[in-house]
Amino acid sequence: MSDQNTDPTTLQPTQPSPGPRRGAPRSACVVVIHGEGLGKRADIDGTPLLIGRAQEADLCLPGKSVSRRHCEIRQSGEDYLLRDLGATNTTRLNEQPVDEAVLADGDHVTVGETILKFISDSSVEAHYHEEVYQLATHDALTELCNRRHFIELADKEIARAQRHARPLALCIVDVDLFKPVNDQYGHIAGDGVLRRIAMVMRELVRGEDLAARIGGEEFAVLLPEADLDAAAHFAERLRAAVAAEPFVLGGEARRLTVSIGIAGLSTAHGSRSRLMQAADAALYRAKESGRDRVCVQG
Numbered sequence: 001m002s003d004q005n006t007d008p009t010t011l012q013p014t015q016p017s018p019g020p021r022r023g024a025p026r027s028a029c030v031v032v033i034h035g036e037g038l039g040k041r042a043d044i045d046g047t048p049l050l051i052g053r054a055q056e057a058d059l060c061l062p063g064k065s066v067s068r069r070h071c072e073i074r075q076s077g078e079d080y081l082l083r084d085l086g087a088t089n090t091t092r093l094n095e096q097p098v099d100e101a102v103l104a105d106g107d108h109v110t111v112g113e114t115i116l117k118f119i120s121d122s123s124v125e126a127h128y129h130e131e132v133y134q135l136a137t138h139d140a141l142t143e144l145c146n147r148r149h150f151i152e153l154a155d156k157e158i159a160r161a162q163r164h165a166r167p168l169a170l171c172i173v174d175v176d177l178f179k180p181v182n183d184q185y186g187h188i189a190g191d192g193v194l195r196r197i198a199m200v201m202r203e204l205v206r207g208e209d210l211a212a213r214i215g216g217e218e219f220a221v222l223l224p225e226a227d228l229d230a231a232a233h234f235a236e237r238l239r240a241a242v243a244a245e246p247f248v249l250g251g252e253a254r255r256l257t258v259s260i261g262i263a264g265l266s267t268a269h270g271s272r273s274r275l276m277q278a279a280d281a282a283l284y285r286a287k288e289s290g291r292d293r294v295c296v297q298g
């Protein structure tokens, strides 16, 4: 992929959902309280929050009545300003059409058929919504992103990579011979293995990478700004780290391994589903050729 875009402001990757962060300072946010994506939350911090139908919107709301760039909310000193961006169906604030207005805690912002609730950083509701959001977007066992949230963030990240002609790679990681672990040591011990593997993954990923549990014993890591070589390097480190990890099962340290399939964004694999298919095919080859290995798309 070309390296032509050097504007640092457009190269910022989508911030992956940070996972549980109890006790961290909260930012103001909007939460979908009616319409598609119920419960979805978007934080408003340093940069303006773009709301619209466009893939690159920070809060992407599907629906014909939503304009591609519908409105934005940005912080201005202590205030949060809502601004309509010339949407066909004008943004409404507490049911009244609005061009620009300062938001107050609890305000309702209507975007097409979706209603958002603005929650200020000092609101007592913020903690509740944070918990609900964590439950909806993260896997309870491993605390990694869940499949649905991964797909949502991956779609955004892929759109961003394509827009700026940046590389991006996907690793799919599958635990080898996991069924015998469950069969021999029980499901709870198996759960412990999955948690431990998630910890190993978390230690290796960079801040902008996105790690998720996408199936029972299947994980995914999306690597923005990584070409196939960089992804293969990462995957090999992950494979080796898991292979070196002493998993305590039945009171003894046991070695377990993972197989990893990698695919990179390209014209042939230009959508999330194509990318996942290609990484899955590579994973299949890794399993077929003996497990405990990394295979890159053919």
Ligand SMILES: Nc1nc2c(ncn2[C@@H]2O[C@H](COP(=O)(O)OP(=O)(O)OP(=O)(O)O)[C@@H](O)[C@H]2O)c(=O)[nH]1
Residues within 6 Å of the ligand: 174, 175, 176, 177, 178, 179, 180, 182, 186, 187, 188, 189, 190, 191, 194, 215, 216, 217, 287, 291
């Ligand atoms: N403990 C536990 N096991 C799970 C969970 N989700 C799926 N599994 C188990 O994961 C196992 C997956 O086994 P298989 O798909 O047959 O594959 P495998 O034994 O890992 O073999 P290969 O993938 O071919 O290396 C099954 O026994 C599932 O019951 C979970 O949340 N916890």
